[in-house]
Amino acid sequence: MNQEIINLYDDYTHTPLSRGEFIRRLVLITGSLTAAMAILPSIEVNAANMKMTSDEDLFTERISYPGVPGKMDAYVARPKEEKKYPAIIVIHENRGLNAHIEDVARRAAKEGFLAIAPNALSAIGANPANEDEARQKFQELKAEDSLKNFMNAFDYLGTRKDFNGNAGCVGFCWGGGMSNSLAVKLPGLKAAVAFYGRQPAAEEVSSIKAAVQLHYAGLDERVNAGIPAYEEALKKNNVTYELYMYEGVNHAFHNDTAPTRYNEAAAKLAWQRSIAFFKKYVK
Template sequence: MTLETKWIRYGKNEEYVGYMAKMDRVNENLPAIIVIQEIWGVDAHIQDVAERFAQAGYLAFAPDLYAKNGCRIEDLKAERVEEVKSFMDSLPHSVWNNPAEREKALDELEEGKRNRVTKTFETMFGGLNSAHYIEELLETSRFLREECKASKGQGVVSVGFCMGGALSGLLSSRDPQLKGAAIFYGNPPSTEELKNINCPVYGFYGDLDKRISEHVPNFAEQMKKQGKSFEYQIYPNTQHAFFNDTRSAYNVESARDAYQKVLQFFSQVLK
C-alpha cells in the first residue's frame, strides 16, 4: 500500500496550511498525529517523519507554522531557511549559542548572503511565538477531530521536535481532548502551564544537550507532584536533534529506540 500525501488548507478562512500523509486506501477511522516542526519549518525531514507515522497506520499532519494564507513571508521562505541551516551546519556546534563567534562567522560571508542569513536568523530565532502558534495548533487538533474525513471522530496526539517539542508540551496543557503528547528535545512547559496538562506526556532527550536535558528531572518531579503522567528517556552520548537524520547530531541507536517507544506510547494512549 502506498502513501497519499498532500498539502491541505484549513481553518475558518482556510488561513492555515499543513502537510498530510496517510495510507492511500484508508479514508476513515484513522487516529491522527500532529507532527510539529523544528525551527527549520515543515522541511523534507519533517515531511519524512510524517510519512513514517503514516506508514505506521496513522493520519499524520504537519502544520506549517510559518505559512499564513498559504504563503510564507520572504524571510521564512524555504530557500532562505535552508541558507541559514547550511550556514549553521558549517559551524562547530559550540558556536550555535555563542553570539560573538556566530557574528564573526557571519562577517566572513559575502554581503548579500550575510544580510539574508542575518535577517532570516533573527526572524526564526527571535523568540518562540507560542501564543500565536498555539492557536494554530488548537485549530489543527479541532480540524483533525471534527472535519478531516479520514480522522473525524478519532483520537489526536502530538509530537514535536525542538521548538515543536516545546509546543507539543504546551498543546497538552491547552487542548483538553488531546490523548497524548511527545516531546523531542524541547523545553518543558512552565510551572503554570504544567498544572493544566490533560494527557500523558513522553519526553526524549540527549544527555549532551545540557541546555534542555538538565531541566528534565525537575520537570518530572513537578509532573509527579501534580499527579500527571510523564515518562522520559535521556540517551547517553547523544546531542540535541538526535532524531534528525539530515543533521550531524543524528544518533541512529537513540533515534531507533525513541521511534519504537513513541509508537508504543501512541498505541497505548489512543486505545
Template sequence: MKSVNTSSAATSHPIPQEAFDWYDEYAHGIIDRRTFMRRLATLTAAGLSLSVLTSALMPNYAEAEQVSFNDPDIKASYSTFTSPKGHGEGKGYLVVPAKIIAEPNRTAPTVLVIHENRGLNPYVKDVARRLAKQGFIAFAPDALYPLGGYPGNDDEGRAMQRSMDKAKLEQDFIAAANFIKSHTLSSGKLGAVGFCFGGYIVNMLAATMPTELDAAVPYYGTPAAEALRPNVKGPIMLQFGGLDERVNATWPDYEKTLKANKANYIAHTYPGVNHGFHNDSTGRYAPKEAELSWTRTIAFFNKHLG
C-alpha cells in the same frame, strides 16, 4: 575536549563536541552566524577544514528521506485550516495511509507533527510520511505559512520564524490540532510529536488542551509556561539527548510538576547524543538512539491512540 564521531563528515577526525554546542547556540539565536563561523575557524588547527565542519553540522536534506512521497502506501497533500486566534489561516502537509482512503467508512488515529524553529523542512515532512506508513493520519503544519511558507533555506526560515508573534504561532498549532482531530477520516484520537521548538509546542499543547490530546511525545523540548504546567496530565513521553545541557536543565523542575500532578509520564534520556539526535539530515544524528526513540514513539502512540 570531548569529541563526537559523525558519518556526515568525510574525515578521520571526529567533530569536537564544542562544534555541536556552538551550532545549538547558533540554531537557537543565542549567537549569530558570524560568531558561529569565527568559533568554528578556531578548530581548523585540529586538522578539520571549515567545509568539513559545516557539512557535518548543516542539514543535508537529501539524506533525510526514509519514505518517498510517491510511496504507494500513503497519500500526501496539503490542507489549509482556520486559525481565528492566530494568523487567521494555516496550512500543513497532510499524509494519509492509502488503505484508509480505499476502504469506505474507515478511520485512523491522527498525529500532529511539529517542526523545529525554521519552518516545515523536508526532514519533518518525511517524519509525517513515516507515521502514515505506520497507519496514522499525520498532519505537519508550517508555521511560516503566513509569511509565504518554508523558504527552502533553514537560515532564512529561522529568521522568518523568529520575527513572528509567538502567541499567534501557539494559537495556530492549537487550531491545527483541533483541525486534524476533527478530520473526516479521524478516529477522534489525537497524538502530537515535535522536535526542538516543536517539542516545546507539544509540551504547550499538553498543558493547554490536556483532555483533547491523547498522547504527547516532545523531543528535546522545553516545558510550557510555568503557570500552565500544572494542567499537564499525560500520557506524555519525553525524549532527551544526554549532551543537550540547555534543554536538560529545564527538566528537573518540569518533572517535579509532573510528579505533583500525578501525571502519566515517562522520560528517556539517551547518553552521549546531542540535541537534534533524531534529525537524520545533520551530523548530530545518532542512528541507534534515533531508531530506539522512534520505536518507543510508535509503540506509545499505538498504546494510547489505538
C-alpha cells in the same frame, strides 16, 4: 566530531547568532578558514543525508486551515484505505516544515495514523529559501499566535471524515516545546511526545490531561536544565509520563539530515518508543 564544534552549531541554530559570527568562531576552533569551510558540510543539515520513507502505499495531500495572522499550510499523510484513523500532529524544529518533518509524518502514517505536519511560518506568509532564512523568520513569529495555530490543527482535524476523534502530537526541538504546550492547553489531547523540547512552567502542569513521553539527549545541557522541575511537577500532579535520557548523544539526535548530531541507534529506539506510546494512548 569535536564536541566544541557541535556545541557551536547548536548555539548558532538556537540563538540570534549571525552566520558571520558563527563562521568566525568556527575558524577559531578549526584553526583556519580553509579548515572551517571544509568541515562545514558535515555540520549543517542536508536533506540529501535522509533515508526517505516511501509514500507508495500512502495517501498524501497538502491542505490549509485558518490561522493567525494568515492561513496555515500543512502536509498530510495516512494509509490509503479510506476509513477513520487516530491522528498525530507532527511539529517541526525552528526551520519550518521541511523534507525531514514530512518524512516523519510518513513514518507515522505507515504505523496506521493520520499524520498532519503544519508549517508555522506559513501563517506569516514566509517561504524561506534556506535554513538560515528560516531561522531568521522564526524571530518574527509571536509565541501566542503559533500556539493558537497548532491548536487550530485539532479543530481542522474535526472537519475530516478520515479522523476518528483521538489525537496526539509529537514535536522536535522548537516543536518539542510546542508539544508540551499543547499538552497544557488541550484537555482532549490523548498523548504528547516531546523530543528535546522546552518544558512548560511547573504551575501549568496541573492542566495536563494527556499522557506525556519525553526524550532527551545526554549532551544537551541547555534543554536538560529544565528537566528536574518538569518531572517534579508531573509527579506532583499525577500525570502519566515516560522520560528517557539517551546518554552520549546530542540535541537533534533524531534528525537524520544533521550528520554530526544524528545518532541512528538512539533515533530508532526513541521512535519505536514513540509509536508504541501512541498505539497505547491514541487509538
